Amino acid sequence: MSTDPRTQATPDETYDVIVIGGGPVGENAADRASRTGLSVAVVEAELVGGECSYWACMPSKALLRPGAALAAARAVPGVRADPELDPAPILARRDEMVSHWDDSGQVQWLDGAGISLVRGLGRLVGEKLVEVGPEDPDADVDDLPETRLLAARHAVIVATGSVPVLPDTPGLAETDPWSSREATSVQDVPPSIVILGGGVVGVEMATAFRDLGSQVTLLSRGRLLGRSEPFASEAVAAGLKTIGVDVRLGVSVTGASSLPDGGARLAYDGPRGKGSVAAAQVLVATGRVPRTADLGVDVVGLEPGKALAVDDQLEVQGVDGGWLFACGDVTGRVATTHQGKYQGRVVGDVVAARFGRAKPGEAAAAGADGETPEPWSRYAATADHGAKTQVVFSRPEVASVGLTEAEARKAGLTVKAVSYKLGSVSGAVLVAEGYEGTAQIVVDTDRQVVVGATFVGPDAAEMLHAATIAIVGQVPLARLWHAVPAYPTISEVWLRLLETYGL
Numbered sequence: 001m002s003t004d005p006r007t008q009a010t011p012d013e014t015y016d017v018i019v020i021g022g023g024p025v026g027e028n029a030a031d032r033a034s035r036t037g038l039s040v041a042v043v044e045a046e047l048v049g050g051e052c053s054y055w056a057c058m059p060s061k062a063l064l065r066p067g068a069a070l071a072a073a074r075a076v077p078g079v080r081a082d083p084e085l086d087p088a089p090i091l092a093r094r095d096e097m098v099s100h101w102d103d104s105g106q107v108q109w110l111d112g113a114g115i116s117l118v119r120g121l122g123r124l125v126g127e128k129l130v131e132v133g134p135e136d137p138d139a140d141v142d143d144l145p146e147t148r149l150l151a152a153r154h155a156v157i158v159a160t161g162s163v164p165v166l167p168d169t170p171g172l173a174e175t176d177p178w179s180s181r182e183a184t185s186v187q188d189v190p191p192s193i194v195i196l197g198g199g200v201v202g203v204e205m206a207t208a209f210r211d212l213g214s215q216v217t218l219l220s221r222g223r224l225l226g227r228s229e230p231f232a233s234e235a236v237a238a239g240l241k242t243i244g245v246d247v248r249l250g251v252s253v254t255g256a257s258s259l260p261d262g263g264a265r266l267a268y269d270g271p272r273g274k275g276s277v278a279a280a281q282v283l284v285a286t287g288r289v290p291r292t293a294d295l296g297v298d299v300v301g302l303e304p305g306k307a308l309a310v311d312d313q314l315e316v317q318g319v320d321g322g323w324l325f326a327c328g329d330v331t332g333r334v335a336t337t338h339q340g341k342y343q344g345r346v347v348g349d350v351v352a353a354r355f356g357r358a359k360p361g362e363a364a365a366a367g368a369d370g371e372t373p374e375p376w377s378r379y380a381a382t383a384d385h386g387a388k389t390q391v392v393f394s395r396p397e398v399a400s401v402g403l404t405e406a407e408a409r410k411a412g413l414t415v416k417a418v419s420y421k422l423g424s425v426s427g428a429v430l431v432a433e434g435y436e437g438t439a440q441i442v443v444d445t446d447r448q449v450v451v452g453a454t455f456v457g458p459d460a461a462e463m464l465h466a467a468t469i470a471i472v473g474q475v476p477l478a479r480l481w482h483a484v485p486a487y488p489t490i491s492e493v494w495l496r497l498l499e500t501y502g503l
């Protein structure tokens with residue numbers, strides 16, 4: 001395939017399976033792949049555990065939880081004293097949650113699972129060949145890993161995640177803006193921060209920094225959380241304003257400049273003409289792209305920088321031989337840890353069954369002889385289509401699964417959306433005075449099944465899984481009617497939703 005001399009070299013090590021990227025998704029894929037006796041190596045350039053453990057899910061949720069707990073306490077008369085947020089212990093608990101950016105616990109776990117760890121940046125250099133070397137070969141550090149050539153007997157699984165996007169707005173890069181990494185690992189809370197981007201990172205970090213005491217301005221081109229139901233966007237915008245975030249919608253940032261005493265000013269075109277905002281710190285939260293630019297995918301005929309398109313077995317499309325797989329953010333079809341780990345379990349099982357000592361019949365069920373595995377079998381990531389879940393830990397929380405009403409209509413389904421105010425349910429009244437929130441289900445009226453659900457409100461996250469089960473199980477409404485929610489819980493909204501639908 002390649003005339004690169006490296007592909008002619010004798011490999012330094014050979015494994016049955018090589019996983020490039022030891023984030024949450026790669027770890028899961030490696031774990032499952034190793035279960036039928038295959039030898040597996042994980043190649044990791046930074047910390048085992050990936051973005052999620054050290055700079056994303058865990059630290060961001062650690063920063064957000066105290067504010068949610070305080071709001072919950074304040075919403076119940078009878079809680080004595082007036083609790084307050086205290087940044088120092090919040091940051092200290094965040095540091096604990098990320099194990100002080102030390103991955104020895106996760107390395108131990110890999111070790112216990114019998115998976116080899118190879119530190120360094122992995123690059124594809126040929127079919128089933130991975131060269132591992134320093135991320136920056138010119139870096140001036142003592143313990144740069146030596147370049148090693150690894151060969152895979154059967155499969156390479158790519159789980160390299162994603163990287164943040166920095167828009168090419170004039171002057172923006174020169175203001176030394178933060179990405180979500182610097183924001184989630186903050187040690188000195190800035191007195192003021194301007195956040196560019198009203199997606200998930202934007203609204204979560206606006207909430208967290210307001211709780212930590214910063215003055216926060218959030219600039220968004222469109223509505224907040226643009227992929228959510230519009231009522232969720234409105235509730236989150238209102239929630240941010242209530243806690244004192246300056247939310248400016250419909251603004252396009254046109255330029256940025258550094259200020260002489262530190263900080264920066266962003267200029268923008270908005271609904272009321274030109275404007276600007278200054279802050280001690282800029283945080284750019286304008287999305288992420290799959291990390292394939294430095295992966296060597298060109299040697300297998302793929303375009304660097306683009307997502308690795310996969311089928312439901314997570315096999316990379318456009319590469320022959322059935323040896324290259326991908327899962328997680330790098331596929332561009334999921335952008336959360338839990339959905340990526342689901343893919344990791346599927347691809348790990350596919351690889352284990354096709355190439356390892358699996359039970360009789362399992363290799364065929366996993367597609368070893370060219371048959372496509374059954375949807376909803378353990379060898380197909382079927383939930384990627386129409387059953388993805390996400391929780392945004394803003395205040396109020398936004399928990400969603402499946403299709404929004406607009407997405408369902410776009411997909412050609414005949415649907416009816418019904419919603420109900422959560423504050424009218426007895427369980428919610430008990431949880432908080434003046435509980436405000438909304439639940440909505442999107443029903444496919446031809447099949448009489450739920451295809452989407454969104455819950456917005458305090459602790460809405462914990463309501464999501466019932467909806468996920470209804471969607472994945474394709475439970476007919478007539479049967480769902482017999483799932484009786486306990487009284488007095490907020491889940492009683494399910495009964496109200498079905499009544500509102502007409503049952």
Ligand SMILES: Cc1cc2nc3c(=O)[nH]c(=O)nc-3n(C[C@H](O)[C@H](O)[C@H](O)COP(=O)(O)OP(=O)(O)OC[C@H]3O[C@@H](n4cnc5c(N)ncnc54)[C@H](O)[C@@H]3O)c2cc1C
Nearest residue numbers: 021023025045050051056057122160161328329335336337
């Ligand atoms: C601020 C923030 C908060 C988030 N909060 C949540 C949340 O609450 N819940 C949720 O579900 N999702 C959340 N996400 C999304 C979640 O972080 C990602 O979906 C998840 O980390 C993807 O996992 P992954 O294993 O695919 O990639 P990553 O976690 O990015 O891991 C990829 C790993 O591969 C390594 N790597 C990359 N290239 C190479 C290479 N060539 N060689 C060797 N190693 C390589 C990297 O060093 C990294 O360790 C959040 C994201 C952000 C930015």
Ligand SMILES: NC(=O)c1ccc[n+]([C@@H]2O[C@H](COP(=O)([O-])OP(=O)(O)OC[C@H]3O[C@@H](n4cnc5c(N)ncnc54)[C@H](O)[C@@H]3O)[C@@H](O)[C@H]2O)c1
Nearest residue numbers: 167197198199200201202221285286287288335336391392
């Ligand atoms: N709780 C969670 O599950 C969680 C939390 C944080 C992040 N994440 C994941 O991480 C990923 C990245 O999050 P994110 O918020 O950075 O991305 P995002 O795609 O959710 O939002 C990016 C926002 O930036 C805007 N934008 C893009 N370019 C812009 C520009 N030049 N100027 C102004 N605005 C611009 C977009 O319109 C969008 O609103 C997401 O896919 C998300 O699912 C998940």
